[in-house]
Amino acid sequence: MLYVSTRGEAPPLGFIDVTLAGLARDGGLYVPQSWPQLSSDTIASFAGRDYAEVAVEVIRPFTGDQISVSDLSRIAREAYGTFRHPAVAPISQLRSNLFLLELFHGPTLAFKDLAMQFLARLMDYALEQRGERVTIVVATSGDTGGAAVEAFRGRNRIDLVVLFPDGRVSDVQRRMMTSADDANIHAVAIDGTFDDCQALVKAMFNHHAFADRVRLAGVNSINWSRIVAQAVYYFTAAVSLGAPSRKVAFTVPTGNFGDIFAGHVARRMGLPVDRLVIATNVNDILVRTLTSGAHEPREVIATSSPSMDIQVSSNFERLLFEAYGRDAKAVAALMNNFAQSKRFEVASAALSDIRAGFAAGRADEDEVASTIRTALRETGHFIDPHTAVGIAVAEKEPRDPSLPMVVLSTAHAAKFPDAVEAACGERPPLPNWLSDLNERKEHITRLPSDQTQVEKFVQAASRAAREGAAA
Numbered sequence: 001m002l003y004v005s006t007r008g009e010a011p012p013l014g015f016i017d018v019t020l021a022g023l024a025r026d027g028g029l030y031v032p033q034s035w036p037q038l039s040s041d042t043i044a045s046f047a048g049r050d051y052a053e054v055a056v057e058v059i060r061p062f063t064g065d066q067i068s069v070s071d072l073s074r075i076a077r078e079a080y081g082t083f084r085h086p087a088v089a090p091i092s093q094l095r096s097n098l099f100l101l102e103l104f105h106g107p108t109l110a111f112k113d114l115a116m117q118f119l120a121r122l123m124d125y126a127l128e129q130r131g132e133r134v135t136i137v138v139a140t141s142g143d144t145g146g147a148a149v150e151a152f153r154g155r156n157r158i159d160l161v162v163l164f165p166d167g168r169v170s171d172v173q174r175r176m177m178t179s180a181d182d183a184n185i186h187a188v189a190i191d192g193t194f195d196d197c198q199a200l201v202k203a204m205f206n207h208h209a210f211a212d213r214v215r216l217a218g219v220n221s222i223n224w225s226r227i228v229a230q231a232v233y234y235f236t237a238a239v240s241l242g243a244p245s246r247k248v249a250f251t252v253p254t255g256n257f258g259d260i261f262a263g264h265v266a267r268r269m270g271l272p273v274d275r276l277v278i279a280t281n282v283n284d285i286l287v288r289t290l291t292s293g294a295h296e297p298r299e300v301i302a303t304s305s306p307s308m309d310i311q312v313s314s315n316f317e318r319l320l321f322e323a324y325g326r327d328a329k330a331v332a333a334l335m336n337n338f339a340q341s342k343r344f345e346v347a348s349a350a351l352s353d354i355r356a357g358f359a360a361g362r363a364d365e366d367e368v369a370s371t372i373r374t375a376l377r378e379t380g381h382f383i384d385p386h387t388a389v390g391i392a393v394a395e396k397e398p399r400d401p402s403l404p405m406v407v408l409s410t411a412h413a414a415k416f417p418d419a420v421e422a423a424c425g426e427r428p429p430l431p432n433w434l435s436d437l438n439e440r441k442e443h444i445t446r447l448p449s450d451q452t453q454v455e456k457f458v459q460a461a462s463r464a465a466r467e468g469a470a471a
């Protein structure tokens, strides 16, 4: 199994190299050369099995011969052993044929743990085998950063620098990123938005001399292994609701388009997914793109679902690659346009292709608040504002009432206590095992959104760079 860049100018790589590379050398994103298929019998056999076992079955076809099944199984067992629910990603029912896929039972209470716990162990394994070190720089709007800190802390061959937008994450999210004492973890508050943080990461990857010096790696969803690990829960959820004998639809709270693209991957592998609904808050560039074909960012608006306050959705490039019939030249031209004039138009054939598999809707702040209130009243449970965006959009979406609709519940309400309390008047408590979070000492460096200054910081944090200089 080889991976190719969406922009066509980077060398094809195998699974482990793609995992360690992050962004492709030409600025594109890696995708598999072809989609592995799982038969209906294989998918049906997932029913009742442990999450870790299903993860191995789904991920294995993507690994080629680069990792043995026993190593992959050990990594999956260890990764999903850190979750506090035996099902790892259980399903609960909200209303008739409307379900929540609970992705918040991991160590940092958000769906990012599902892939990050796996990825950290996979990278550790690969680096140990090769005797190498890397420096990871990750951009976060709040959840990826905390999940990465938890998954990579104390790892001997990896230094991690987290760039988060100063003042634009919740207190719980910030503390999860800044309160690790481990010497290999560095939390940096950037004076800017998530889009600025992500642009800095991509600029560092495209500065090849720098990227080589620090052995730069990425664990945002630009990293293929993040996506494939997230595809697993689409299988477990759909099978528990009757797949492959019946179709299932999903609504996905969307920002960087990684999570919903993972649903597309599951569909490409043979899972009968009826439709994937993109749910955004008022930062609705993807809804506007699906409506008009014009992909054009606006100013980022701060909302109660801050992790989705994103205008530049990295993984949309992977979908464009698919929709343009894997024409890397066409995708590279779109991305060049975007870099130069901050907009592009999706060609009508590609737009029709996207609309055939995806719908899109947005929820404003009033809808989010009223969804949180209604859910608490009807079920007695708190939901987080990102999940509320998903539910609000799913409720508005025309759908076949006989098909199950699964909304991805992407975070625990206790990560956003102020927003939840403002909506419903009650404050969701943190789980007991995190009750000392507010007392932990924070370590934060503040930097402007400036590539030179951030690179200087990353280089100083990088043991890989120091070893290279000493050699």
Ligand SMILES: Cc1ncc(COP(=O)(O)O)c(C=O)c1O
Binding pocket: 110, 111, 141, 142, 143, 144, 221, 253, 254, 255, 256, 257, 258, 259, 260, 307, 308, 386, 387, 410, 411
């Ligand atoms: C809680 C939460 N929900 C939804 C999203 C959106 O996911 P994606 O960026 O994969 O579209 C994010 C951030 O990515 C998030 O942290």
Ligand SMILES: N[C@@H](CCOP(=O)(O)O)C(=O)O
Binding pocket: 139, 140, 141, 142, 143, 144, 145, 219, 220, 221, 222, 255, 256, 258, 259, 307, 308, 314
């Ligand atoms: N919402 C995300 C943004 C980054 O997304 P990723 O899936 O590409 O890592 C966050 O919480 O940081």
